[in-house]
Amino acid sequence: MSDFLGWIATLPAWLQIILVIVAFLAVIGFLLFFIEIAPRTGRRYTVIRLAVCVLVPLLAMLFLGSVFWAALIAAVLGGGFFLLDYRSRQGAGYLFQLVGFLAPAVILLAIGLVYPTIGTTIQAFQDNRSRDFVGFDNFIWIFTQPYGIRVVVNTIVWVLIVPTLSTIFGLAYAAFIDKSRGEKIFKALVFMPMAISFVGASIIWKFVYDAKPVGDAQIGLLNQIVVWFGGEPVYWLQNSPWNTFFLIVVLIWIQTGFAMVILSAAIKGVPAEQLEAAELDGTNAWQRFMNVTVPGIRSSLIVVLTTISIASLKVFDIVRTMTAGTNETSVIANEMYTQWKGFETGRSAAFAVVLFLLVMPIIIYNARQIKKQREIR
């Protein structure tokens, strides 16, 4: 606005007057349009409304040169029409309340999630300046380079190992701890890493993995143990491919507590009669566990597995903090950041899209399982 006024001030006086009058008339016309024409019903008015909804954002895009402003104007216009339309049907109070309750969430979601998701998808098909479309080049770059393949493979290794081991450990711990003494304290100890940030956890484990040259005093616990047993200190985070597994240990350390808490609650929900009936049939503890308890907590197992899978797919902080992706430990989320830092927005966006595509089936599977479960109930 101030730019506009400043620009007007540089023009000759007569032009200024005309421009101000035109602007004034435009504003009046706009208001009239909203008050008078917009709320009317009838086909002609619907067409006018549609045209305005499309044309005004287009004009805004031409003059202001910004997709963001055009989208904003389109949203405001569309929202305005929607409101006026419903105002006539439901009464002013209803509409006011509905908007009051929903608008903040809808606006934030639209700008924070919907718009960027679309934007990133488009950028994934553009060059590093987001100007020209390059087709699938960015994706081809990821999947033809040894380094890019390595990144994707690492991510898949994370997703295969972390959920499996965390769930097995969590389930075993939950089963052993059930009805034992000090259950609450033991649970809290294992669950505690959930409250620690990934960065904090990474620092904790960096201390554990620290390595000093042979002969020097070790300050990392793991190497000290190796030395105590007469071995030579190992550079845990440098030797590929094992370094990825040492990073994975950190996430397992964090997620086991989550699995344990959920599964422990589920185990308590398994009907005691079923277990007693199985016991009367002469089964041993292991058979009871595998044939009664595990099927009884199936839905919780799925939730735990899917939740941890998603967390492992998105893992960033641990890799960034501990190795920054060096020595072939990089994962998709980390590579996305690295490419972005290196001004390769196209490649970075392509990594983000790959991540989204990998997360999507897990969520769909989870949602379908939950729906199925509800139908049974």
Added chain:
Amino acid sequence: MTAPAGIVTAKRGVAGRILDFFGKGVVNIVLVIVAVFWLVPTIGLFLSSLRSSVDNSHSGWWTVFTRPAQLTIENYSNLLGNAQFMGSFLNTIEITVPATVLVVVIGALAGYAFAWIRFPGRDWLLVVVIVLLAVPLQVSLIPIAKLYGDIGLFGSVVGVILFHTAYGLPFAIFLLRNFFTQIPGEMLEAARIDGAGEWRIFSRIILPLGLPAIASLSIFQFLWTWNDMLVALIFTNATSQPVTVAIQSQLRQFGANIDILSAGAFLSMIVPLVVFFAFQRYFVSALLAGSTK
């Protein structure tokens, strides 16, 4: 042992109880070993933070047990005098508190609308919200960074708060809507007949009854925001960075500044740990609510 364990231990006193505790057989021993394994890394960091930098670079933290004299709170006093670090600590609070409050308020409003206000397209909008649950935060970073650059929010605390708020919303709406729908509809009907408007119903019935879910959500959102690094790494600069980013940037010279790192990391963990242990009940119930619904 025929008598119930509780009665026996009550007679035997503390020492007896400890014996009893470990006398429960292999299971307890295994549990203790696992718990210790889970705890040792954290204890290691804590003890390192209580040693001088010279000690930390020349010997492991376990030497504390043989030479307790090396313990010092010097690192913490240094850290409290470090303006940059304390600034980042304040930034974390400045980011976390508004981001939590905003998510809870906006999420509760929308959750109520989804649960109890009839409007066209409600189910579709809810499906959109659930799909948005799947969007990884990474997808939004580049366009939002560009947007913030255009409107001058880049590098500011406000930008980080808004981002966290937007990303907290799908889960907040999902959780609160599910909880709010379980509130008996007759109560709301009665209030409507008495002439209460939506806002009155929301503040007098929904909020008090929904308090457990709101408490769970607050804790979740608080921990997520407090522990975040990626969002802050991209959207903040040297003056607005939170403590996670400050610690991460110290890592480049790992070894040279173990004292700052360990004390800083531990300091940054204290707040979430206190929140976690104080509200553990709500935290667990939120996990369960999110999983079984």
